[in-house]
Amino acid sequence: MERTKRSGRQQSATERRRRELLEAAERIVLRDGPDASMNAIAAEAGITKPILYRHFGDKGGLYRALALRHTDALLANLATALDAPVLRRDRVEATLDAYLLAIESQPQVYRFLMHPSDEDTGPETGFDVGRHSAPLLRRLGEELAKVITDRLDLGPGGELTARVWGHGIVGMMHGAGDWWLRERPCSREQLVKQLADLLWGQLATVEDREDGPGF
Amino acid sequence: MERTKRSGRQQSATERRRRELLEAAERIVLRDGPDASMNAIAAEAGITKPILYRHFGDKGGLYRALALRHTDALLANLATALDAPVLRRDRVEATLDAYLLAIESQPQVYRFLMHPSDEDTGPETGFDVGRHSAPLLRRLGEELAKVITDRLDLGPGGELTARVWGHGIVGMMHGAGDWWLRERPCSREQLVKQLADLLWGQLATVEDREDGPGF
DNA sequence: CGTACGATGTTACTAGCGGTAACCCGAAGT
DNA sequence: ACTTCGGGTTACCGCTAGTAACATCGTACG
CATH class of the missing domain: 1.10.357 (Tetracycline Repressor; domain 2)
Structure with a gap:
């Protein structure tokens, strides 16, 4: 159960990453409207689709978080x-x-x-x-x-x-x-x-x- | 310019057809909700997609007519x-x-x-x-x-x-x-x-x- | 009668979407 | 040294809207 240090650091890191992804998504949504594609969002964030899906589950999840x-x-x-x-x-x-x-x-x-x-x-x-x-x-x-x-x-x-x-x-x-x-x-x-x-x-x-x- | 007879008959026929297609589309939309696919609508009408597109241009056109x-x-x-x-x-x-x-x-x-x-x-x-x-x-x-x-x-x-x-x-x-x-x-x-x-x-x-x- | 036209219909395809499986790599823990 | 695990990628699936090309039948006209 002694994973607090690593786990804590990791969690904050993933949350930071999550915020970065959300900001990239926001940029694209603001540019392309509500039908922005996951590909475009991933590209804006400098990564590829599966990462978005790991973080948000599906498109609805991303949009809900956003x-x-x-x-x-x-x-x-x-x-x-x-x-x-x-x-x-x-x-x-x-x-x-x-x-x-x-x-x-x-x-x-x-x-x-x-x-x-x-x-x-x-x-x-x-x-x-x-x-x-x-x-x-x-x-x-x-x-x-x-x-x-x-x-x-x-x-x-x-x-x-x-x-x-x-x-x-x-x-x-x-x-x-x-x-x-x-x-x-x-x-x-x-x-x-x-x-x-x-x-x-x-x-x-x-x-x-x-x-x-x-x- | 003497095409009234044929043209008139044709027009009424196409309009009848159009109504039939709209009714089929309505059946499917009522069953599948707003995300009914063109394939499903065409199948319900007993035909295939391109005919729908000939009649209504695109999906928005069909939905607008509907x-x-x-x-x-x-x-x-x-x-x-x-x-x-x-x-x-x-x-x-x-x-x-x-x-x-x-x-x-x-x-x-x-x-x-x-x-x-x-x-x-x-x-x-x-x-x-x-x-x-x-x-x-x-x-x-x-x-x-x-x-x-x-x-x-x-x-x-x-x-x-x-x-x-x-x-x-x-x-x-x-x-x-x-x-x-x-x-x-x-x-x-x-x-x-x-x-x-x-x-x-x-x-x-x-x-x-x-x-x-x-x- | 033949023929040209126009509408009806089909198959087969493209491009792009959301979503996923499989693999890869580098950094931590023991 | 060796394993584990999170971040990342490539390559794919099934589906969608939409289209090009071809086939068919009836009707008007020379």
């Missing part, structure tokens, strides 16, 4: 925005802005995270059909649901409401952000304001058009 | 729900319900439409980077934006607001629907009600928890 870092970073950002001690409206706007700033400043990372072709979530029980992508969105939704549950008094059944709202708001953020990133129809501040207005019930209070068949 | 039908059908459904002469809240709920009913009753079609691996949108000008999937969501968002613009009096800059809201609401519907379809945490009616509440500004009016650091 995604985890950015996912964690983004989640941390959003968590701080969500914890700011300000008015609720300001907090919501800050969170939206943090997300949009992230996807705006690194659109290639965003596209990679959101559309990882498809990977399976491993040997999961149940759910035999139809697993696809975007575990990030699920994590975001659950995280937001937790915050909502903690902060708001939603009464009985509030936990369900919080989860619905969490995933709904995240979906809204994602959908609008995706469209905005592609078309750039306005500034980030404007987008944040419009979305916050929507969440603040403007859709319900705005008047009908006078000329149309208003209902 | 997606178009369902997309149109879904859009038509939502349009009728969106045009119902009832209160705005009821109309919103009906639209949400129509969407959720569609994805609930045909989840495989839904997954195929939403995650078509990745296809390029053809020789499009501009947008050299980052095209991915889900043109359906964009169409939905734009359609909803049109309805909002037509119906609501949003004042100056209202067109932008309508588009933001359209894509935001569609994103909310999509995100929540995707999560709901996977976890089935509640009935469709409950989900619709919660989402409509969210759009009706409940997030802004609900009270803080008394025990937490409410802001």
